[in-house]
Amino acid sequence: MNRMATTTTGEATGAAQVHALLARAGIRVNGSAPHDIRIHDSGVYQRLLSDWSLGLGEAYMDAQWDCARPDEFCHRLLRADLDSQVRGRARRALALAIIRARLVNLQAPQRAFQVAEQHYDIGNDVFTAMLDSQMTYSCGYWEHASDLEQAQAHKLDMICRKLELAPGERLLDVGCGWGSLAAWAARHYGAEVVGITVSREQQALAQTRCRDLPVEIRLLDYRELEGSFHKIASVGMFEHVGPRNYRTYFETLSRLLRDDGLVLLHTIGSHVTTGATEPWIQKYIFPNGKLPSAGEITTALEDLFLLEDWHNFGPDYDRTLMAWLRNFDAAWPRLAAAYDERFRRMWRYYLCSCAGYFRSRKGQLWQLVLSKRGRSTPYRSWRPAPT
Numbered sequence: 001m002n003r004m005a006t007t008t009t010g011e012a013t014g015a016a017q018v019h020a021l022l023a024r025a026g027i028r029v030n031g032s033a034p035h036d037i038r039i040h041d042s043g044v045y046q047r048l049l050s051d052w053s054l055g056l057g058e059a060y061m062d063a064q065w066d067c068a069r070p071d072e073f074c075h076r077l078l079r080a081d082l083d084s085q086v087r088g089r090a091r092r093a094l095a096l097a098i099i100r101a102r103l104v105n106l107q108a109p110q111r112a113f114q115v116a117e118q119h120y121d122i123g124n125d126v127f128t129a130m131l132d133s134q135m136t137y138s139c140g141y142w143e144h145a146s147d148l149e150q151a152q153a154h155k156l157d158m159i160c161r162k163l164e165l166a167p168g169e170r171l172l173d174v175g176c177g178w179g180s181l182a183a184w185a186a187r188h189y190g191a192e193v194v195g196i197t198v199s200r201e202q203q204a205l206a207q208t209r210c211r212d213l214p215v216e217i218r219l220l221d222y223r224e225l226e227g228s229f230h231k232i233a234s235v236g237m238f239e240h241v242g243p244r245n246y247r248t249y250f251e252t253l254s255r256l257l258r259d260d261g262l263v264l265l266h267t268i269g270s271h272v273t274t275g276a277t278e279p280w281i282q283k284y285i286f287p288n289g290k291l292p293s294a295g296e297i298t299t300a301l302e303d304l305f306l307l308e309d310w311h312n313f314g315p316d317y318d319r320t321l322m323a324w325l326r327n328f329d330a331a332w333p334r335l336a337a338a339y340d341e342r343f344r345r346m347w348r349y350y351l352c353s354c355a356g357y358f359r360s361r362k363g364q365l366w367q368l369v370l371s372k373r374g375r376s377t378p379y380r381s382w383r384p385a386p387t
Contacts, residue, residue, distance in 0.1 A: 014045040025080035027073060034069040035076055041065075052086045057280035057353070061345045070349060071322065074356030124205055125338065126347070127178070129331030130324045135178035135205075138236035138266060139317040139365045144386055148323040151316070154384060156184040159233055161382050162309065162369050163262050165189045169230035172196075172256060174222055175237025179206030179215065185233075186213040194227070196220040222252055230261050238267040242290045246300035254304045259374030263305065268317070269294060269364040285350050297368070305370035308379040314364040321355040 019029050028036045039045075041064040047055030059065055067073045131137055132152045140151025141158055159181060165171060167190030173182045176195025179202075185191040193215045197203050206217045218225075222237075232253055241249045253263055273293040276282070282289065298307070325348065332344060357363040371379060 014049050015042065018045045018048050021082060021085065022077075024085065025076040025082055027076055035067065035072040037073060038066045039064070051279070053083065054279040054283065057284070057346075057349055060349045061284075061342050063341075063345065070352035071325075071355040071359070074353040075359040076356075078356055078360035078362055123338065124178075124201055126328075126335060129335060130328045134180040134183070135209075136180040137177050139268075139313070140320045140323075141313060141384070142316045142319050143313070144384055148320070148327075151320065151323075152180070153184075156181055157188070158382070158384055159235065159264055159266065159367075160185055160189050160191075161384075162367065163231045163233065163264050165191050165231055168192070170194070170228070172225070172227075172229040172232045174232065174234040174253075175240070176202070176206060176217060177236070178202050179210045179217060181233060181235060182206065182215045182217070183210050183213055186210070186215050191231075194218065194229070196222060196225060223248065225252070225256060227256060228258055229256055230258055232257055232261065232263045233266070234263070235266040236268075238265060239286070239289050239291055241292075242288065243292070243296060246292065246296060250301045250304050253370075254372065257372065259372050260376065261372070262308075262375075262379070263368075263370040265297075265366070265368040265370065267292060267297075267366055267368075269297070269314075269366045271362050271364060280353075281350070284346055291363075294366075297366075301370065304372075306373060306375075307368060308371050309367075309369040309381040311367040311381075311383070312364055313367075314358055314361065317363065317365045318355050318358040321351050321358070325351040325355070 015029075022029065022037065026035075030036070030038055041059075041062075044055075044059040044064040047059045047064070049055075051058075060070070127135060127137065132140075132149045134152060134156070136152040136156065139155070140148060141155040142151045143154075145151035145154050163171070165185055169191050171182075171185050171191045171193045173185075173193055173195040176182050176197050179195060182193040182195040186193050191214075193210075193213075195206060195210075195215065195217045197206070197217065197219060198221060200219060203217050203219045206215075210217065234253070238249070257263060268291050270291040270293050273295055274291065277286070277289050277291070301307070328347060328351065336344070354363075358365070369379065369381070
């Protein structure tokens, strides 16, 4: 029986409410525009009214709705600030997530490895297929790039140049992923690198990829690290630190950095301070994650570091995510033997919803360069010149 043909009076009321809400974002139900939503199961209306963004994402995973351009659909939802306009149970669900984040240290040491177990360790085959050849899982720098490979190479080189990395210096790579920055810094700048990760899959592959280089990859939480480093890079990891630990994080970096050293912090940022991570992303993609605001960062580093440079290229993450999506879609025929259709829809929704987030300008991508007061050499901000 067609699920849409058996809609009850209550469902009809819920449908009308959802139709009106989406219309505020310029989205029509069963319309013809690429960003319009096509409903396959009327149960989606109750899921949205009960759980809003969590229900929307789960309904997409369950094939209750589709859209030709989910990235643009999500962009329009976010641009219209529909999160602030939901009411009833959906509003209460968002409030409970905020209360939980305030009461519980979601990024405590005993939780540090959970994000790796759920996300980074799902299978290197997915990431190998989706990412560039160096397996760089963070925003590329597209100003002078024509494809993903160039954008990631330019980003890695920009980090090393901003750090004024020199031969023989010790670089700490906090959250080293599959070793792309560590390998680049060692190969092109002659650095000795210690990379740390909480993912066993990342560690194993990074060790293989860096085996002929002066690079050590450790499975370690940042709070456990000892030593002294000329330079520190933290790329795409600060999103997992959490507000309760921001001060501890910067205190740790300060303890590890030489007085004349530099830190580069590369992180996604939120345009405002938020109480909790978006519920669907929290549940299915990045458990215990939290995007910082500019105010949270500057408050946490105060009296520990000087802020030498702040570079925002948030729109580049939209382009990076769409490149990853194209790679993932192209690779799906060979990935399908190991992953089911629900995983495919989950992963596509992750990439599309995040692209929409950056396109809405709610999401930013920041690179900060930090120094200690003990550094005597003036710092000159660096940007790549046109090639």
